[in-house]
Amino acid sequence: MCCAGRGPGVPFGSLFETPHVSHFVVWTPHRKQWMHLGVFEDGRFRRETEGVSQRGPWHGTRVERPGAAGDTGDPRPRVGGLVATSTAGSRDAPKPAHLAEAGAVESRCVRPRIAPSHPFVSRLDALTTRLKLWRVAQMGPGVRVLGDVYVHGGGRITLGRDVTIDGRGVPVELHAEPGAELVIGDGVTFEPGASVEAQTRVDIGPGCHLGRLSKVLDNHFHPVRGDRLQRPTSKPVVLEAHVSVGARAIVLPGAFLEANVTLGPGVVISRRVKAGLHLVGSPPRVERPTA
Amino acid sequence: MKLLDHLRAFETPRPVRQALVRLIGLTAFPNCTVGRGSGAWTRIVVDVKGRATIGDHVLFFSGLAPCELKVAPGGALSIGHDCTFNYGVSVEVRREVRIGDRCMFGSFVRIADGERGPVVLGDDVWVAHGAVIEPGVTVGDGAVVSAGAVVTADVPPRTMAMGNPARVVPLSLAGEPAERP
Numbered sequence: 001m002c003c004a005g006r007g008p009g010v011p012f013g014s015l016f017e018t019p020h021v022s023h024f025v026v027w028t029p030h031r032k033q034w035m036h037l038g039v040f041e042d043g044r045f046r047r048e049t050e051g052v053s054q055r056g057p058w059h060g061t062r063v064e065r066p067g068a069a070g071d072t073g074d075p076r077p078r079v080g081g082l083v084a085t086s087t088a089g090s091r092d093a094p095k096p097a098h099l100a101e102a103g104a105v106e107s108r109c110v111r112p113r114i115a116p117s118h119p120f121v122s123r124l125d126a127l128t129t130r131l132k133l134w135r136v137a138q139m140g141p142g143v144r145v146l147g148d149v150y151v152h153g154g155g156r157i158t159l160g161r162d163v164t165i166d167g168r169g170v171p172v173e174l175h176a177e178p179g180a181e182l183v184i185g186d187g188v189t190f191e192p193g194a195s196v197e198a199q200t201r202v203d204i205g206p207g208c209h210l211g212r213l214s215k216v217l218d219n220h221f222h223p224v225r226g227d228r229l230q231r232p233t234s235k236p237v238v239l240e241a242h243v244s245v246g247a248r249a250i251v252l253p254g255a256f257l258e259a260n261v262t263l264g265p266g267v268v269i270s271r272r273v274k275a276g277l278h279l280v281g282s283p284p285r286v287e288r289p290t291a
Numbered sequence: 292m293k294l295l296d297h298l299r300a301f302e303t304p305r306p307v308r309q310a311l312v313r314l315i316g317l318t319a320f321p322n323c324t325v326g327r328g329s330g331a332w333t334r335i336v337v338d339v340k341g342r343a344t345i346g347d348h349v350l351f352f353s354g355l356a357p358c359e360l361k362v363a364p365g366g367a368l369s370i371g372h373d374c375t376f377n378y379g380v381s382v383e384v385r386r387e388v389r390i391g392d393r394c395m396f397g398s399f400v401r402i403a404d405g406e407r408g409p410v411v412l413g414d415d416v417w418v419a420h421g422a423v424i425e426p427g428v429t430v431g432d433g434a435v436v437s438a439g440a441v442v443t444a445d446v447p448p449r450t451m452a453m454g455n456p457a458r459v460v461p462l463s464l465a466g467e468p469a470e471r472p
């Protein structure tokens with residue numbers, strides 16, 4: 001309902017004035033997960049979802065839902081062995097009645113549009129993301145843009161939910177010609193400099209990852225023989241679920257990467273690749289099947 | 292919503308773009324000898340301390356990263372007529388790089404010369420996205436360097452080189468049989 005991070009009636013600055021760890025838990029309905037938010041004494045901010053932490057200095061720490069089985073009975077949430085001491089700056093404030101049951105320190109609805117990078121900037125984040133992606137026809141909740149994104153061409157681009165576009169340093173390019181369709185699934189991540197160009201259709205499945213300066217094309221733009229200025233016909237490109245494209249790898253027209261394919265750095269591919277294969281080198285060879 | 296769709300599809304009109312290219316072209320190439328109608332769609336990095344000759348109607352495109360032309364003192368760069376450079380192309384010259392007429396360069400192509408000799412590209416060469424051309428390499432007329440290739444040896448005219456290190460594909464590009472290396 002409101003932006004996460006401020007206790008009810010708590011003045012803005014008090015979160016940082018608390019001499020201890022401030023910790024609170026929010027329920028994220030679009031992920032169906034508890035998200036743990038904490039601000040430490042030195043101002044570092046921490047966000048964890050339930051499960052094993054995937055990134056940041058807390059990599060590998062186990063985060064548990066407050067009040068879950070195995071809890072020692074301590075009502076305070078436990079994050080990676082560290083017991084958070086209070087809610088946001090309002091240690092003495094009475095809890096709202098609906099939060100009084102075990103464990104739930106504070107529960108709010110995070111705005112579903114975007115995952116908060118920081119409780120105070122989440123609204124600004126959502127706004128800037130929407131402005132950066134104003135040429136995108138349709139996008140799901142939780143889309144995040146860091147740095148720049150370069151959307152052009154006039155075709156139809158759709159983004160799924162929780163897409164992360166990291167354009168810090170080098171922007172990410174999304175290009176669809178008029179009449180073309182570029183479909184990007186849920187949870188796709190783009191590293192800086194990744195570029196997708198659609199002349200007819202490019203499908204990027206859920207959970208795909210595009211590495212730095214990688215390129216996905218469905219048209220060669222110039223024919224090998226004959227008049228170089230004529231544009232050849234396109235061959236649609238499909239990346240199925242959880243495909244990972246390495247840094248500087250190039251996915252050429254006609255490529256069909258089945259689920260869980262991994263392309264190493266610098267791989268150039270224009271064919272169908274069976275599910276779960278790991279390709280490296282140029283010309284590509286199969287390294288080993290991924291699990 | 293209809294209006295928004297039109298706005299989304301908006302591209303800068305061609306005359307405006309051409310005017311911009313000419314305008315930027317007037318100032319884009321310090322210390323270079325530039326022909327008519329050459330220019331860049333956006334800022335490019337030009338650091339010429341040697342000699343650089345650029346022909347007519349050479350275009351540098353805009354995009355994710357600026358193009359770079361770097362010529363060391365005593366180096367000589369020559370670019371022919373009607374060449375096009377996509378974004379992020381980097382040409383670094385210590386001694387000599389010669390690029391022929393009507394060449395096309397994809398994005399993030401890298402060309403550098405060094406002690407192994409000059410880099411010479413013939414006419415009508417197409418270097419695709421992400422290719423690297425190493426020092427001392429000669430690429431023949433009408434050849435194609437495919438995307439992501441790393442060219443370490445000479446490429447005969449009207450053939451195609453691909454891979455890392457680049458191998459010449461026995462593929463005829465001009466209707467006649469390809470010349471084998």
